[in-house]
Each structure stands twice: as C-alpha cells, then as structure tokens.
Amino acid sequence: QQQVKQSPQSLIVQKxxxxxxxxxxxxxxxxYFPWYQQFPGKGPALxxxxxxxxxxxxxxxFTISFNKSAKQFSLHIMDSQPGDSATYFCAASPSxxxxxxxxxxGTQLTVxx
Amino acid sequence: xxxxxQSPRYKITETGRQVTLMCHQTWSHSYMFWYRQDLGHGLxxxxxxxxxxxxxxxxxxxxxxxxxxxxENFPLTLESATRSQxxxxxxxxxxxxxxxxxFGPGTRLTVT
Numbered sequence: 001q002q003q004v005k006q007s008p009q010s011l012i013v014q015k016x017x018x019x020x021x022x023x024x025x026x027x028x029x030x031x032y033f034p035w036y037q038q039f040p041g042k043g044p045a046l047x048x049x050x051x052x053x054x055x056x057x058x059x060x061x062f063t064i065s066f067n068k069s070a071k072q073f074s075l076h077i078m079d080s081q082p083g084d085s086a087t088y089f090c091a092a093s094p095s096x097x098x099x100x101x102x103x104x105x106g107t108q109l110t111v112x113x
Numbered sequence: 114x115x116x117x118x119q120s121p122r123y124k125i126t127e128t129g130r131q132v133t134l135m136c137h138q139t140w141s142h143s144y145m146f147w148y149r150q151d152l153g154h155g156l157x158x159x160x161x162x163x164x165x166x167x168x169x170x171x172x173x174x175x176x177x178x179x180x181x182x183x184x185e186n187f188p189l190t191l192e193s194a195t196r197s198q199x200x201x202x203x204x205x206x207x208x209x210x211x212x213x214x215x216f217g218p219g220t221r222l223t224v225t
Contacts, residue, residue, distance in 0.1 A: 006155070032212050043203050043216030044156070089155055099144055099163075099207055100171060101214060103155035 003027050004092050006104025013111050019077040021107045023090035026071065030092035034101070035064065035075045038087045047088070048075070080111045116140070119204050119217040126194050127225055134189045134220050136204030144207040145187040146214060147171075147179065149200040156203065162187055194224045 006023045013019045025033075034049035050057045050064040050073065057064045063076040077084055090104040117138040126132045136145065143164050148156040148171075158171030160179040168179050176198060178190045187206075191198055201221050205214040 034213070036216075041218075043205075043218050045216065046213050049213070093212060099212060099214075100146065100158050100161050101156075102172075103148075103157070105153055105155040 003102045004090060004104045006090050006107060008107060009105070010108045011110070013080045013109065015080065015082060015111055015113050017080050017111075019075075019080045019084070019109055019111070021075045021088055021090070021109070022072065023074065023092075023104050024070075024072045025092050025102075027092070027094065027102075028071070029094040029096075030102075031095045032093040033064070033066065033073050034091050034093075035062075036089045036091060036103075038089065038106075044089060077109075080109075082111045082113050085109055085111050117204060117206055117215055117217040119202075119220050121220060122218065123221050125223045125225060128195060129193050132191045132194055132222070134191075134202055134204075134222070136187045136189070136217060138185055138187075138204075138206040138215075138217075140206060140208065140215075141184055142206035142208045142215075143184070144209075144214075145181065146205040146207070147177070147187070147189045148203045148205065149173065149198075150203060150219075151200050159189065159202075191222075194222075196224050198222065199224045 035047045036044035037047045038044040061078045066073045091101040120135045146161045147159040162168045162181045204217040207214045
C-alpha cells in the first residue's frame with residue numbers, strides 16, 4: 001500500500017526554469033512532510049520540510065506548497081541549475097513518537113545547461 | 114566528526130548465507146532506522162529503534178533481524194539472504210529535538 005504517491009517519475013528542465021514535483025498522501029495522521037535530495041552514490045539529505053499548519057515554506061530557491069484539504073504537497077525549484085540534477089523524494093511522518101518516514105517513489109530531475 | 118557510517122559499502126553474498134550490515138552514529142541520537150532502496154519503490158522502512166533495546170518493525174521486515182544493545186550501533190542481519198534482498202540499504206538516525214533524519218552513505222548488497 002503506497003501511502004505517498006509522487007509524480008512525475010522523471011523531469012527534464014532547462015537551466016533557469018522552474019521544476020515542480022508533486023506528492024499526494026492518504027494518511028491524515030501525517031503531520032510532517034520533508035523533501036529529500038539524493039545524488040548518485042550518496043544517501044538522501046534533507047532539503048526542506050513543512051508542517052500542515054502552514055501553506056507554504058520557502059528556503060532560497062526551494063519552496064514547498066501544502067494543500068491540507070487536498071492532501072497534496074509540492075516542491076518548486078526556482079531558477080533550476082545543473083547542480084540541482086538529482087533524485088528528489090517526498091516523505092511523510094505521522095504524529096507521535098515513532099517518527100518513521102513513508103517515502104514517495106522519487107523523481108529524477110535533470111537540469112540541462 | 115564522523116556522523117553516521119555504514120559498513121561494508123559493497124557486499125556480494127550467496128543465497129542462503131547470513132550477512133550483517135553495520136551502522137554507527139556519533140551523535141548519540143535516540144532514533145535509528147534501516148531502509149532499503151529499490152528502483153520504483155523509493156525508500157522503504159525495514160526496522161526502526163527509538164532507543165537502545167527498543168526496536169519495531171517497519172513496512173518490509175520479513176527476512177531481517179535487528180538489535181540495538183548500544184545507542185550508537187544498529188546492525189541489520191539478513192538471516193538467510195535471498196535474491197529479492199539485493200538492494201541498497203540505508204541507515205538513518207534522528208535526535209529527540211527534531212524530526213530530521215540523517216542518512217548514512219548506504220551499503221550496496223548483491224545476493225547471487
């Protein structure tokens with residue numbers, strides 16, 4: 001049972017363009033929504049995270065938009081750069097002490113120079 | 114400042130053999146996690162631990178065993194490896210204060 005659905009599977013963007021990756025979740029107990037960035041041969045690293053009490057969070061060129069009623073959240077990368085080429089995973093974690101993350105299936109982003 | 118390390122980084126083993134993947138963190142984080150990464154599936158949680166001597170199953174625990182006798186170590190054992198366990202395994206840790214998980218570099222395991 002896939003509780004976090006991520007799209008698209010792959011994305012090609014020109015340098016300077018906007019990259020948009022979408023995720024949808026089912027479990028209403030989720031209350032923490034991080035995005036991870038992974039480069040080949042490396043472990044995932046936290047990029048940005050949001051809680052459902054805000055609709056948007058921005059850190060530099062990266063923005064999370066959150067729609068609680070639709071149970072959807074998205075990552076926007078503004079002014080995309082070739083160095084942003086990586087695999088991006090959305091994830092969600094429920095409230096409580098367990099803290100386990102449920103990941104989306106990942107989006108491979110390629111930014112063309 | 115080693116952070117979180119995994120060993121070995123690469124392992125080839127035969128079907129039916131027991132293999133243990135090691136994970137060590139230097140932050141004294143309470144929480145530790147094991148994930149496997151397979152194409153098309155993202156990362157799936159195998160087991161996690163909230164503290165020493167406290168472990169619990171994740172989404173895909175069958176065929177795996179964990180232990181956590183010390184806060185800093187969280188080994189993952191495949192008791193009898195199968196080809197379906199060929200994957201990249203990531204260990205992660207998280208402190209009490211925040212919910213960010215810090216991932217190790219991964220172990221690429223091939224079962225022949």
